Amino acid sequence: MTKKQKKMLVRIIIATIMLIGLKLTPESLLSETSWIRFGLYMVAYLVIGFDILKKAVKGIQNGQVFDENFLMAIATVGAIAVALFEKSGDYAEAIAVMLFYQIGELFQSYAVGKSRRNISDLMDIRPDYANIEVDGKLEQVDPDEVEIGSVIVCQPGEKVPIDGIIIEGNSSLNTSALTGESLPREAKCGDEVISGCINMTGVLKIQTTKEFGESTVSKILDMVENASSKKSRSENFISKFAKYYTPAVCISALALAICPPVIRLVMGSSPMWTTWIYRALTFLVISCPCALVISIPLSFFAGIGGASKEGVLVKGSNYLETLSQTKYVVFDKTGTMTQGVFEVAGIHHNEKEDAEILELAAHVESFSSHPISKSLKQAYGKDIDQSRVTEVEEIGGHGITAKVDGISVAVGNAKLMKKLGIDYKDCTHVGTIVHVAINGQYEGHILISDKIKPTAKEAIAALRSAGISHTIMLTGDTKSVAESVAKELGIEQVYSELLPGDKVSKVEELLAHKKEDEKLAFVGDGINDAPVLSRADIGIAMGAMGSDAAIEAADIVLMDDDPLKISKAIKIARKCLRIVYQNIYFAIGVKLICLVLGALGIANMWLAIFADVGVMVLAVLNAIRALFVKNL
Amino acid sequence: MKKSYKIEVDCANCANKMEEAAKNTAGVKDCVVNFMTLKMNVEFEEGQDAKAVMKEVLKNCKKVEDDCEIYI
Numbered sequence: 265m266t267k268k269q270k271k272m273l274v275r276i277i278i279a280t281i282m283l284i285g286l287k288l289t290p291e292s293l294l295s296e297t298s299w300i301r302f303g304l305y306m307v308a309y310l311v312i313g314f315d316i317l318k319k320a321v322k323g324i325q326n327g328q329v330f331d332e333n334f335l336m337a338i339a340t341v342g343a344i345a346v347a348l349f350e351k352s353g354d355y356a357e358a359i360a361v362m363l364f365y366q367i368g369e370l371f372q373s374y375a376v377g378k379s380r381r382n383i384s385d386l387m388d389i390r391p392d393y394a395n396i397e398v399d400g401k402l403e404q405v406d407p408d409e410v411e412i413g414s415v416i417v418c419q420p421g422e423k424v425p426i427d428g429i430i431i432e433g434n435s436s437l438n439t440s441a442l443t444g445e446s447l448p449r450e451a452k453c454g455d456e457v458i459s460g461c462i463n464m465t466g467v468l469k470i471q472t473t474k475e476f477g478e479s480t481v482s483k484i485l486d487m488v489e490n491a492s493s494k495k496s497r498s499e500n501f502i503s504k505f506a507k508y509y510t511p512a513v514c515i516s517a518l519a520l521a522i523c524p525p526v527i528r529l530v531m532g533s534s535p536m537w538t539t540w541i542y543r544a545l546t547f548l549v550i551s552c553p554c555a556l557v558i559s560i561p562l563s564f565f566a567g568i569g570g571a572s573k574e575g576v577l578v579k580g581s582n583y584l585e586t587l588s589q590t591k592y593v594v595f596d597k598t599g600t601m602t603q604g605v606f607e608v609a610g611i612h613h614n615e616k617e618d619a620e621i622l623e624l625a626a627h628v629e630s631f632s633s634h635p636i637s638k639s640l641k642q643a644y645g646k647d648i649d650q651s652r653v654t655e656v657e658e659i660g661g662h663g664i665t666a667k668v669d670g671i672s673v674a675v676g677n678a679k680l681m682k683k684l685g686i687d688y689k690d691c692t693h694v695g696t697i698v699h700v701a702i703n704g705q706y707e708g709h710i711l712i713s714d715k716i717k718p719t720a721k722e723a724i725a726a727l728r729s730a731g732i733s734h735t736i737m738l739t740g741d742t743k744s745v746a747e748s749v750a751k752e753l754g755i756e757q758v759y760s761e762l763l764p765g766d767k768v769s770k771v772e773e774l775l776a777h778k779k780e781d782e783k784l785a786f787v788g789d790g791i792n793d794a795p796v797l798s799r800a801d802i803g804i805a806m807g808a809m810g811s812d813a814a815i816e817a818a819d820i821v822l823m824d825d826d827p828l829k830i831s832k833a834i835k836i837a838r839k840c841l842r843i844v845y846q847n848i849y850f851a852i853g854v855k856l857i858c859l860v861l862g863a864l865g866i867a868n869m870w871l872a873i874f875a876d877v878g879v880m881v882l883a884v885l886n887a888i889r890a891l892f893v894k895n896l
Numbered sequence: 897m898k899k900s901y902k903i904e905v906d907c908a909n910c911a912n913k914m915e916e917a918a919k920n921t922a923g924v925k926d927c928v929v930n931f932m933t934l935k936m937n938v939e940f941e942e943g944q945d946a947k948a949v950m951k952e953v954l955k956n957c958k959k960v961e962d963d964c965e966i967y968i
Contacts, residue, residue: 318962319962319963322962323962326959326960328913328959328960331909332909369906369907372907373906373907376932380932380933380934503909503912506909553909554907554909557907557908557909558907558908558909561908561931561932562908562932565932
């Protein structure tokens, strides 16, 4: 509890004791009409309500008439005036109203503070310092001051402060604050590390590749902290609603206090002024809009916080709203549903040893930086002696010919074989085929394929069971590869052999085709998908670990590459929105009923207090539920 | 130029009011108040002195919500 809250608590306790004491004092000691009674009650009233009165006066001075303070001040002062006028001596009601209002406020500020802390603890990834070795001693410096290319030392238990590459040591890294993934990640010399991970076991020397401000951790923090500044439609609705609601209620209350007595007067019966004024005051207490005004943003805040705990970063509450209405999910293939890492899956139709074919192919491709050549080199696994390779000729779109140890070798696709007039065999498997010919003789082909992510199939099934009606995959890959992946995963529609520009027009086509209230989400790995990510109703980027473009272009970022998180994010969004609507309907509903009851004189001040504070407490408790998303 | 300030305010509605007040202050191009992180992000107009503008912003915010604070 903060100092302010503690002070409030003390005031509440004092006022409660005074109120109970005064209520228990026998009538004979404090007669109903005595001024001492009035004075004592007033002391209790001021103890609990002086700040509200002060704020109400200040509000009027500054032209801010219709706020909650004004409502409470008018209602309670009015109730006291009625009690004085009727000589009933029943001041307790006014004090109780103020007391419960303050209890409600205290509870609300405590709950908000608590969830605020919960979420900031969750995002407690900001590193406070970086260690730099100076003359053999470690020195702690501000991460902001570390220049690119400096070597920083990260001890076990410390956070990696800046993105970089490990140049010494190995360790396991805890990435749970970033990804929600509890399994530690192994890191060795030469690996890239991103800031925000916690170094668990060994001392690491890291050469920084970015400034602190550009590092992953800074970007993420910036994003989360600014998340709720993008307001959703429901939030905008509520602030607009509150703007018109309070004045409308005040005018209705005034009308309730004046019109019926005047009509009665005209009709010749007794006007019953106090009864109607009392009803109008009850009306005012009921009408306080705090339940809505606080619980809606709180729900979104909790939803965003809960999502970030699961490794799903949401850039604004409006995106949570859109995501909850998603019916179309469009995927990119490479890097999203597949790992985007090409691996040699097999060598076929060869008479020579696999290892020999691989060795020759890897050497021929050793000067290329194409992903295919990388996977060949990786599969070969040994060091490549480039001096063995001569007369390298790269034929764009075909492949490479070269001499290895004086033997001429051609490595490339079917086009290359045709061009060289070599008879080749097609592969029955799906993937990229690299044909190899030695001295003009066909020696078989190497099959390279991209691995499907282990959770991809499950992810599509989860989406389907979450009620996503259309799953569509867009890819630049060949038709056969695309269709086999789609079939394996259970994706309904596939569009293959698309250039990045085609993806945008395809998404636009889908956008035009679907209904207005069915939203389309695009899931991509963020690097070449940036235009599509921003064109779709909602862009979800995968594998944000390290990709700046993803963080910039997407509306939602899945911190680990797990496609299962897509359906999780949708479920989180739906839960959050469900809570928001529950609160809107509940709060407005209860208030409307109580307002009617109050106007008819059935509801008294006590029910009014429930309608105000009780509803708010329930709405806030309900809002906090949005934080719990683990088991969705 | 954009700057971020820490603020203190008790209720979400008051935060909205502060945002409105800050937006209407001369020299402020745009302003977003984030109640949940208790931050005020102010975008100033070209060539404005952030400190002087923020003083005005604080004054205007105090008008609409007496119980608020901006840590300039």
